[in-house]
Amino acid sequence: MEIILAFVIGGLFAAGIYMLLRRSLVKLLIGLALLSHAANLLIFTAAKLTRGSPPVIDMDETVLTAPFADPLPQALILTAIVIGFGVIAFALALAYRVYRSVGTDDLDQMQSTDTQS
Amino acid sequence: MNPLLILPILIPMLTAILAVLFRDSRGVQRAISSLGAWALFVASAVLVNDVWRNGIQAAQMGNWPAPYGITLVADLFSAVMVLLAGIIAAAVAMYSLFSIDGKREEFGYHPLFHFLLVGICGAFLTGDLFNLYVWFEVMLMASFVLLALGGERGQMEGAIKYVTINLISSAMFLSALGILYAMAGTLNMADLAYKFSTISALQPQGIVTALAILFMVAFGIKAAVFPLFFWLPASYHTPPVAVSALFAGLLTKVGVYALIRVFTLIFVNDVGYTHTLILILAALTMVSGVLGAVAQNEFRRVLSFLLISHIGYIIMGLGLFTPFALAGSVFYITHHIIVKTNLFLISGVVERLGGTPSLKKLGGLYKTQPGLALFFLIAAMSLAGMPPLSGFFAKLSLLRAGLDVGQYVIVAVALAAGILTLFSMLKIWAEAFWKSPPGPQPVNANAGMPHLDLRNWLFPVAFLAAITVLIGLGAGPAFNFALQAGEQLMDPSAYIQAVMGGAR
Numbered sequence: 001m002e003i004i005l006a007f008v009i010g011g012l013f014a015a016g017i018y019m020l021l022r023r024s025l026v027k028l029l030i031g032l033a034l035l036s037h038a039a040n041l042l043i044f045t046a047a048k049l050t051r052g053s054p055p056v057i058d059m060d061e062t063v064l065t066a067p068f069a070d071p072l073p074q075a076l077i078l079t080a081i082v083i084g085f086g087v088i089a090f091a092l093a094l095a096y097r098v099y100r101s102v103g104t105d106d107l108d109q110m111q112s113t114d115t116q117s
Numbered sequence: 118m119n120p121l122l123i124l125p126i127l128i129p130m131l132t133a134i135l136a137v138l139f140r141d142s143r144g145v146q147r148a149i150s151s152l153g154a155w156a157l158f159v160a161s162a163v164l165v166n167d168v169w170r171n172g173i174q175a176a177q178m179g180n181w182p183a184p185y186g187i188t189l190v191a192d193l194f195s196a197v198m199v200l201l202a203g204i205i206a207a208a209v210a211m212y213s214l215f216s217i218d219g220k221r222e223e224f225g226y227h228p229l230f231h232f233l234l235v236g237i238c239g240a241f242l243t244g245d246l247f248n249l250y251v252w253f254e255v256m257l258m259a260s261f262v263l264l265a266l267g268g269e270r271g272q273m274e275g276a277i278k279y280v281t282i283n284l285i286s287s288a289m290f291l292s293a294l295g296i297l298y299a300m301a302g303t304l305n306m307a308d309l310a311y312k313f314s315t316i317s318a319l320q321p322q323g324i325v326t327a328l329a330i331l332f333m334v335a336f337g338i339k340a341a342v343f344p345l346f347f348w349l350p351a352s353y354h355t356p357p358v359a360v361s362a363l364f365a366g367l368l369t370k371v372g373v374y375a376l377i378r379v380f381t382l383i384f385v386n387d388v389g390y391t392h393t394l395i396l397i398l399a400a401l402t403m404v405s406g407v408l409g410a411v412a413q414n415e416f417r418r419v420l421s422f423l424l425i426s427h428i429g430y431i432i433m434g435l436g437l438f439t440p441f442a443l444a445g446s447v448f449y450i451t452h453h454i455i456v457k458t459n460l461f462l463i464s465g466v467v468e469r470l471g472g473t474p475s476l477k478k479l480g481g482l483y484k485t486q487p488g489l490a491l492f493f494l495i496a497a498m499s500l501a502g503m504p505p506l507s508g509f510f511a512k513l514s515l516l517r518a519g520l521d522v523g524q525y526v527i528v529a530v531a532l533a534a535g536i537l538t539l540f541s542m543l544k545i546w547a548e549a550f551w552k553s554p555p556g557p558q559p560v561n562a563n564a565g566m567p568h569l570d571l572r573n574w575l576f577p578v579a580f581l582a583a584i585t586v587l588i589g590l591g592a593g594p595a596f597n598f599a600l601q602a603g604e605q606l607m608d609p610s611a612y613i614q615a616v617m618g619g620a621r
Contacts, residue, residue, distance in 0.1 A: 043295030
């Protein structure tokens with residue numbers, strides 16, 4: 001299962017970076033979203049996948065018995081997803097304003113702030 | 118638990134919330150914002166005093182013991198960074214009162230300003246790497262909106278680049294965190310430092326180094342280190358001057374702080390590779406930044422490139438990796454934040470007076486504004502490293518640290534970049550202040566604006582210039598302080614002890 005997820009994560013990173021390199025503003029945003037998903041999945045996979053053993057202490061025990069799934073990475077991912085959601089929502093609104101004020105979604109034409117040589 | 122550690126996060130947060138609640142009344146909002154900034158300044162000064170007297174302070178949030186809960190830690194380096202954030206907050210809040218237009222205030226300039234400070238102070242104080250990521254995001258979110266607020270075309274283009282590059286950096290940081298957690302099973306910095314110093318023999322060194330480089334790239338983007346700095350000159354000159362002064366003073370320094378923290382506390386097993394790489398990057402950053410500055414002809418663009426160049430000086434101390442060199446870094450970052458913010462504030466006054474940012478069209482300000490010219494000269498000469506101002510001692514300590522360990526190449530590069538810094542500061546001096554105004558007076562762009570009372574604008578500038586002079590005159594005690602901070606950074610055992618308590 002880890003192997004499959006490793007390929008999925010690699011594919012997401014590759015697709016994300018490919019999208020970032022396109023000229024369209026919307027594709028740039030899709031690329032950013034893919035990158036953040038890839039990072040989340042990476043945390044999930046790197047913390048080892050444990051199947052069917054939630055981190056719940058049994059009624060007659062006082063400590064967890066191994067093997068159990070580590071709950072911390074999932075808490076981290078949850079935080080990262082919420083932050084990523086907020087940031088992407090802001091980026092979408094920003095992209096719309098950029099389109100309105102620049103009049104194009106072609107990133108190659110947004111050069112008015114570049115440093116002239 | 119020490120409440121002083123939470124105050125620098127709580128004060129701006131409360132200020133921001135209150136400012137949102139009073140968003141209908143511009144006057145109340147402005148009063149709250151100023152009060153909050155000065156309160157942060159006072160609280161951070163008290164924190165520095167406490168850490169200086171009583172050693173490294175740590176507080177466990179929610180009373181969860183160290184490696185499990187979130188820890189706030191203040192060693193001397195963190196504390197002094199928080200103090201600098203307080204000083205810059207106070208100066209820029211004062212400056213904003215006169216320079217930010219009503220439209221931006223209406224759309225929440227003051228709350229955003231303080232939310233930005235929440236993120237910055239949180240990043241300086243946290244002792245947990247994932248928490249650092251969260252503070253980064255708080256800070257970035259506020260900075261995104263501050264950068265885009267106003268919606269001018271240049272701002273929009275600058276903002277989309279800034280947002281993209283920062284989100285890429287965040288994704289990298291997050292991936293690095295995932296791999297680090299898989300490797301060490303903890304994200305508490307003190308715990309990580311302890312684990313990496315004891316069990317790192319079990320890990321293949323290659324993976325640790327690769328991870329270190331991943332962190333270096335993620336923080337390097339935020340700190341604008343060569344070759345990852347291209348976003349900075351493309352965005353920092355677009356927002357209002359108060360915003361770019363705040364960004365120039367504090368935002369990149371959060372990246373530098375994270376670099377120094379991670380590469381003194383955690384990734385110290387392969388110094389020969391990682392820190393040599395940092396040293397090479399420092400040299401390239403200095404050179405490319407200053408060459409960019411020489412080629413520019415706009416006030417704020419020159420300053421943006423010089424900012425990059427001086428990031429190189431700061432991480433040079435990290436690359437040399439001796440207590441004396443790190444002390445040099447701490448001293449340099451202190452001097453640099455104050456001087457750089459001041460120069461940006463002055464650029465705002467100049468642009469307002471001359472009606473244009475272009476150096477070619479400015480001129481004659483020495484004759485009309487001798488006070489402003491004096492403050493510019495203090496800040497500029499300090500940045501270039503002229504004695505007896507703070508920049509001289511900052512450069513001197515770094516150069517001596519370089520000579521001590523025999524890294525002559527970096528010393529030569531630093532000296533050459535220093536001369537070019539002096540050249541570009543003198544270019545601004547000659548063009549904007551000294552030469553007579555070119556041709557007939559241009560049509561005054563501020564014709565419709567109310568007459569500006571320069572004394573208001575100059576007060577924050579004078580405040581920061583006074584601090585620069587004070588650091589220069591009191592260089593002995595100030596460097597002694599920095600040396601203590603450098604020694605704390607080089608020997609993490611006290612840091613680990615303060616966080617983990619009796620657990621180790």
